[in-house]
Amino acid sequence: MPQRSSRAARSGCPISIALEQLGDPWSLLIVRDLMFTGLRTFNGFLRAGEGIASNILSDRLDRLESSGLLTKRRDRTDARRFVYRLTAKGMDLAPVLVDIILWSAKHGPTDAPPATVREMRRRRTRFLRRVRARWTHPGTRAA
Amino acid sequence: MPQRSSRAARSGCPISIALEQLGDPWSLLIVRDLMFTGLRTFNGFLRAGEGIASNILSDRLDRLESSGLLTKRRDRTDARRFVYRLTAKGMDLAPVLVDIILWSAKHGPTDAPPATVREMRRRRTRFLRRVRARWTHPGTRAA
DNA sequence: TAGTTTGCTTGCATTCCGCAAGTGACATTC
DNA sequence: GAATGTCACTTGCGGAATGCAAGCAAACTA
Numbered sequence: 645m646p647q648r649s650s651r652a653a654r655s656g657c658p659i660s661i662a663l664e665q666l667g668d669p670w671s672l673l674i675v676r677d678l679m680f681t682g683l684r685t686f687n688g689f690l691r692a693g694e695g696i697a698s699n700i701l702s703d704r705l706d707r708l709e710s711s712g713l714l715t716k717r718r719d720r721t722d723a724r725r726f727v728y729r730l731t732a733k734g735m736d737l738a739p740v741l742v743d744i745i746l747w748s749a750k751h752g753p754t755d756a757p758p759a760t761v762r763e764m765r766r767r768r769t770r771f772l773r774r775v776r777a778r779w780t781h782p783g784t785r786a787a
Numbered sequence: 788m789p790q791r792s793s794r795a796a797r798s799g800c801p802i803s804i805a806l807e808q809l810g811d812p813w814s815l816l817i818v819r820d821l822m823f824t825g826l827r828t829f830n831g832f833l834r835a836g837e838g839i840a841s842n843i844l845s846d847r848l849d850r851l852e853s854s855g856l857l858t859k860r861r862d863r864t865d866a867r868r869f870v871y872r873l874t875a876k877g878m879d880l881a882p883v884l885v886d887i888i889l890w891s892a893k894h895g896p897t898d899a900p901p902a903t904v905r906e907m908r909r910r911r912t913r914f915l916r917r918v919r920a921r922w923t924h925p926g927t928r929a930a
Numbered sequence: 931t932a933g934t935t936t937g938c939t940t941g942c943a944t945t946c947c948g949c950a951a952g953t954g955a956c957a958t959t960c
Numbered sequence: 961g962a963a964t965g966t967c968a969c970t971t972g973c974g975g976a977a978t979g980c981a982a983g984c985a986a987a988c989t990a
Contacts, residue, residue, distance in 0.1 A: 656896070656897055657837070658892050658897040658898070659815060659819050661891045662891045663812050663815060663816065664812070667810075667811060667815070668810060668812070669806050672802060672806060673800075676802050694800070712894075733894050736894070737890060739890075740883060741802060743882040743886050744801065744802055745802060748804045748805045749801050751876050751879065754800070756800075
């Protein structure tokens, strides 16, 4: 278990604090998968992501869990499997992710559906409310 | 000049695209210094930051410039010095940074002044307008 | 012109990362 | 119930990135 000793407690700056938990190329992608897609298992992240290595994924899931961004529980129907789920703290990253999506979509071509991007921009708070509702009441797979 | 070959063009996901440009522990801190503090020079970033090494800073400035997030010009009054400045694309990260600050301030103690955090949360668009105005008309050092 | 400042660059040791291969617990199939 | 497959990792290894200290040329200052 590699330690992130050099990155710990650099300063009290809120941005620096956030980067200690999310300042790498992978953590936010895992949060994205948990928030916007239905992915909740190890192999789900492995395959549907951008090609993260399994050891890195394992390490990032541990860090995100110890940062309080997600929880890890055994699947009830399959004891091999773990179910990863965003905490409220992790869910509170939704505005950040939405702004990042809007920023990327504004400054270059992306795969994000233009209709969704437009909705994010024009009905930002409503979009965030819906994402949160889907998290509170899972199973509601909104378009 | 180390290359970020392995991180290039992982997918068309807008979050992945953003992380290719900002997905490390330092880039966003440089953007923060440019956006919220008056820092614009190499040694300014070096000293006021969280202790970035000079070679890393040099590399990150190059990357941010080639990503179109900042510009680099000679200082007119001191030809040794370069002046780094956010582009419009870099400035468009302001909503992201504000959301990150709000997220950090909500989930733990930070050094951010509570009054500023409250203003960011309650008058978000006005706060963003002011940050942008200070960028458009430099010299206006608002509190 | 001697000395300082500025923005890097270079060497080097340490750490991190991606890839491939393995492992043990569990599930499925026959 | 034995063979096979799945799941969530773990390990080994080579290469890349990082942090630290030192050095450097150009430009400014005394």
